Amino acid sequence: MRKEFLPFSRPSITEDDIAAVADVLRSGWITTGTRNAEFEQRFRDYTGCRHAVALTSATAGMHILLKALNIGPEDEVITPSMTWVSTVNLIVLAGATPVFADIDRDTLMITEETVTPCLSDRTRMIIPVHFAGAPADLSSLRKLAGRHGVFLAEDAAHAVGTEYNGERIGASGTSIFSFHPIKNITTGEGGMFVTDDDALSERIRRLKFHGLGVDAFDRATQGRSPQAEVIEPGYKYNLPDMMAVLGIRQLERLDEFIEKRETLARRYLEHFAAMDAIIPLALPEGSARHAWHLFIVRLDTDKAGISRDMFMDELKKRNIGTGLHFRAVHLQKHYRETFGYQPGMLPETEWNSDRIVSLPLFPDMTESDVDEVVSAIREVLCR
Numbered sequence: 001m002r003k004e005f006l007p008f009s010r011p012s013i014t015e016d017d018i019a020a021v022a023d024v025l026r027s028g029w030i031t032t033g034t035r036n037a038e039f040e041q042r043f044r045d046y047t048g049c050r051h052a053v054a055l056t057s058a059t060a061g062m063h064i065l066l067k068a069l070n071i072g073p074e075d076e077v078i079t080p081s082m083t084w085v086s087t088v089n090l091i092v093l094a095g096a097t098p099v100f101a102d103i104d105r106d107t108l109m110i111t112e113e114t115v116t117p118c119l120s121d122r123t124r125m126i127i128p129v130h131f132a133g134a135p136a137d138l139s140s141l142r143k144l145a146g147r148h149g150v151f152l153a154e155d156a157a158h159a160v161g162t163e164y165n166g167e168r169i170g171a172s173g174t175s176i177f178s179f180h181p182i183k184n185i186t187t188g189e190g191g192m193f194v195t196d197d198d199a200l201s202e203r204i205r206r207l208k209f210h211g212l213g214v215d216a217f218d219r220a221t222q223g224r225s226p227q228a229e230v231i232e233p234g235y236k237y238n239l240p241d242m243m244a245v246l247g248i249r250q251l252e253r254l255d256e257f258i259e260k261r262e263t264l265a266r267r268y269l270e271h272f273a274a275m276d277a278i279i280p281l282a283l284p285e286g287s288a289r290h291a292w293h294l295f296i297v298r299l300d301t302d303k304a305g306i307s308r309d310m311f312m313d314e315l316k317k318r319n320i321g322t323g324l325h326f327r328a329v330h331l332q333k334h335y336r337e338t339f340g341y342q343p344g345m346l347p348e349t350e351w352n353s354d355r356i357v358s359l360p361l362f363p364d365m366t367e368s369d370v371d372e373v374v375s376a377i378r379e380v381l382c383r
Contacts, residue, residue: 059191
């Protein structure tokens with residue numbers, strides 16, 4: 001058994017990263033400034049997107065997008081239930097109704113076939129989630145949204161560095177990225193809203209800082225004289241420079257991080273090819289690039305003779321950390337009691353929700369760490 005606990009994720013922070021943050025702290029300007037602007041520009045260069053707006057979280061991006069699109073009561077937003085709760089919470093807080101589309105069993109993502117029955121004359125937005133670092137089938141979903149005049153916003157929280165049909169996620173359309181500490185790059189907390197829509201970008205930039213007509217940092221004068229005016233009521237979601245500079249440093253190493261993640265993921269896959277009780281997710285086809293944000297498997301509980309939760313607990317006893325991404329939102333307490341959602345309405349989502357496990361995967365892991373995880377899994381299954 002491992003002597004030290006192996007978490008399922010850990011950010012890769014170097015001494016140079018720490019020094020860069022310290023330099024900002026010493027500079028006398030630690031809120032939104034030149035490093036934030038540089039981070040946005042570098043993100044545009046990396047993804048090929050037209051506009052990038054740095055924010056304090058991906059949740060902030062979804063909040064102000066709903067506001068910018070004037071989504072509210074009487075509107076419906078289609079999303080998977082297999083997602084983090086923040087998206088669904090924000091839909092409800094906006095006064096709109098979440099409509100859950102089921103997922104493909106082996107990709108954990110919505111498809112044209114699962115979304116189509118959910119469409120109605122009240123549908124305002126579709127939110128596909130790029131899952132675990134793999135891309136959703138954007139081509140068919142974009143065509144579906146276009147035919148019905150519905151806005152499509154990609155939840156790209158798992159997808160920085162992911163590619164679809166030879167194009168990086170974010171290069172076209174509208175996407176929201178996360179830089180939470182478990183993501184492929186981190187700013188501590190943080191997110192990025194990207195879009196090719198000029199008017200939408202302008203409104204997002206305004207809403208993220210009190211609705212003022214200028215940004216938090218006037219790049220020409222480093223001041224606010226005369227005082228900027230409120231164009232519309234807004235929020236306080238601007239990313240400070242001391243976080244943005246960490247994002248700049250991390251972005252420089254993103255491709256290196258993904259290469260390391262892929263090496264580890266491939267080793268997992270080699271081991272699990274001979275283990276019937278462990279079912280990895282399907283790999284993307286064609287010219288897609290998997291960013292390997294998470295390594296998720298499903299436990300065949302019948303073959304394993306143990307529940308998923310017991311399996312995770314047994315691994316923890318062996319100093320192996322795991323994660324759960326995600327428990328189905330529609331079966332969580334508030335949504336059961338408020339909306340009357342019941343088991344059976346989303347069979348593929350529910351099947352996966354009972355079986356998914358995120359295994360350790362981060363750039364500073366070694367192949368020996370992977371072997372120890374697999375050894376612990378074999379021990380648990382043999383018991």
